[in-house]
Amino acid sequence: MVRKIYMNGLLLVGLIILIIVIYTKWTSFESEAFAQELLIEEREFITLQERQPMYMRDATFIKIGELEANQPFAISGEDEAYFELRLGKVVAFVSKEHATVKKSAWHTHNSHTIHNAAIKTLQKATVYGEADLQSAIIMYLEEGYRYPIVQEEKDWYIIKIGERLGYVYKQAVTLDEGLPVLVYHHILPKSLMKTTASTISLEAFEQQMDYLADNKFKTLTANQLYDYLEGRLVVPANTVLITFDDGLLSTKEYAYPILQQHGFTAIQHIISSRTNRAHGEQAFDAEGPLQFFTNTDLAELTDVFHFEAHTHDLHSLNEGLGIAFERSKEEIIRDLQQNIEQVPNAISLAYPYGHYNESFITAAKEAGLLIAFTTQEGYANMNASNYEVCRFGVTEKKSFEQFTTYINGNMVWQ
Known part of the structure; x- marks a missing residue:
């Protein structure tokens, strides 16, 4: 009898302890979850009397x-x-016309955000106030743009607008694969080409640029690409970054007038130790040794070309590897600083031959560069490091069909 009472007592004590533990954990979890989900702030809010357009400021309001x-x-x-x-993170604008302002307490979501994804609208997309097609509509996204998202939840992509979460039905949009980035080197008329290595014919280049113009593609700068990768810029679906490596004079002779005709801009990655091989205006010699931009060219071509970094004197190989692998981080930084002296507005670097390591990445960061391009083929998207941006190498070996497949976001790599 005593044994039975003793055992029942132990069970009762154990049950009480269990209840206390569960209650403590639950209230702690509930309090923590509440703190994460809802923060009460007093903010100024606008309410519109009628539907109003929302703009992003670029060269103009878009x-x-x-x-x-x-x-x-x-x-x-x-x-x-x-x-x-x-x-x-995108700064947007709405007209003060038809808007009223009031200050009130607001429960803002402090949800865990992701900054490595975007969606692409193929048509005008509806944004709902809840993950429910029957819930109130809070806004619409324009057709043909790429928008950063903050979360993904079952059948919904989630954006954040004016401190509110907005829900976009997945079937109404597509996940953004990233931006196409083209890289060219040497351009010659087909009749003068002696090799297809790192070279494209003038005829093929002109066909590609005509395609971009006919399909209303917009070209980006390195700064705009950086803002896109950081989720601070909404860009059109038809967007491309055109890059040239090495600063070869053939691109002034043949690419510059075509780009200028179409209103395109492009990046030129400059090897600054080679710009002093000639001075002033050069007569282009298609059949002679490779020629490089001079300081005069850098000053005169800025309406089309934006000049970026490609190292000062590290564009060489030793037994198949870039010589930067033999340099210390401090030596690479000094080289990049010397390179940037000639291209002072540079924010991006193209690794020589696409060869890089952690020291190179660290040196690029410490030199103040924000992006670095590889020769790995792929799209520039938010999933990868800004210092490992993929591109698509365009030479005469690539077909026009491969070019259009890549440009339109349909290229798949195994």
């Missing part, structure tokens, strides 16, 4: 969406004509 009427959105700033709000 319409990137429409905000629905009678929906509150937190503002982050204003000027005389526009309220400023945030679409993720």
